[in-house]
Amino acid sequence: MKPAKKVVVLLSAGLDSTVNAFDAVKHGHEIVLALTFNYGQRAAQKEIESAAKLAAHLKVPHKVVDLPWFKDFNKSSLLVEDQAVPVGAQVEIDNAQKSAESAKSVWVPNRNGIFLNIAAAYAEALGATAVIPGFNVEEAATFPDNSKEFMDTATKALHYSTSNHVTVGCYTVHLKKTDIVRLGHGLKVPWEMIWPCYFSGEQWCGQCESCQRSKRAFASANVDVKHLFKDY
Template identity: 80%
Template sequence: MKSTKKVVVLLSAGLDSTVNAYEAIKHQHEVVLALTFNYGQRAAKKEIEHAAKIAAHLGVPHKVVELPWFKDFNKSSLLVESQTVPTGSAVEIDSLEKSEETARSVWVPNRNGIFLNIAAAYAEAAGAEVVIPGFNAEEAATFPDNSKEFLDRATQALWYSTSNHVTVGCFTVHLKKPDIVRLGQGLKVPWELIWPCYFAGEKWCGECESCLRSKRAFESAKVDVSSLFKG
């Protein structure tokens, strides 16, 4: 992505979306809006709270989009309280087979497709050219809606559905989590502001798949955030 574009950032306050927001500022893009979605996910309260802090730190407008009808899908352990989010020994981030299994548990129907389309509508209305999600190569192995292929196909679709031909761009789509942490270190991201956890506890649980991937990434990059994890 070239510099000085108007962009809309999808900001969940997770590792990937936060680093993308900071990278957008570094590239001198004008972030006209940071969008956080409340779709009934377990961590919604924390994601909204931390995304607001990140947006304030960056000095960009922040909006929470309420999507209560996601509950109607009645699918995903992130949304349905009676389902169990895989944690601890149920998660094996180095096993593709096990990761595919846990991915099915937390999969939310068409989540990123819906998010990108909503963000593109806000972008078009604001005269912005690009929407920036937080995708990464590591999770693309089990979540195809994190992949470069999905990003490119979404851009193709938006060419038809937005009058100004909004595109989808992502600074981390080719990176794995440790490299994203290293990128964030260079951007001086205040890690205490992010929320990578599937739950809404006082600290990051350290047991869900998102936490375990984040923990490994920080350790690999030799960045000590141990105080942010529970226990």
């Protein structure tokens, strides 16, 4: 990512977005705003609570943006209560076909496209020249809006829609989850503050796709966070 003194971070409090926020600080950037979106997702309450704690820990401004009209899309199991989120044996993170099927279930129409455009508007208004989402190469295989290609294309579009030519940059876009955990461990991320789960509960469920990927990544990186999972 090109140097930028002032940045806006998309902070869902998940593994990827949290590590990017900490890495931005390490690189000397001023986070003028950490944005968390409430779009009716099942984990909204815990994401908001966790993001607020992380922002306070980093001493950066935090804002929750409510997007209630996401419910009109009526598509994703993350938004629609009568649709089941794939869990347990329904999720096979090393099976490309199964991963594609589970991705369809939790896909939210144009979510990251909308998020980046909102963040870019805040960035322009606050004099920031970059927005930083939490993308990774592992999930980009089934979620194309996590890919570097999407990020670079978004930057091209923002060149026309923002007067200060806001760019999109991400420190983890080339990394798999295990490498992101290692990076975060080196940055001293307080893992108990993050929320990588698709659900709101007392602990990370350990069964949804996001939890399963996180579980494997922490184990592979030899970082013990077993106590944070409900089912390990």
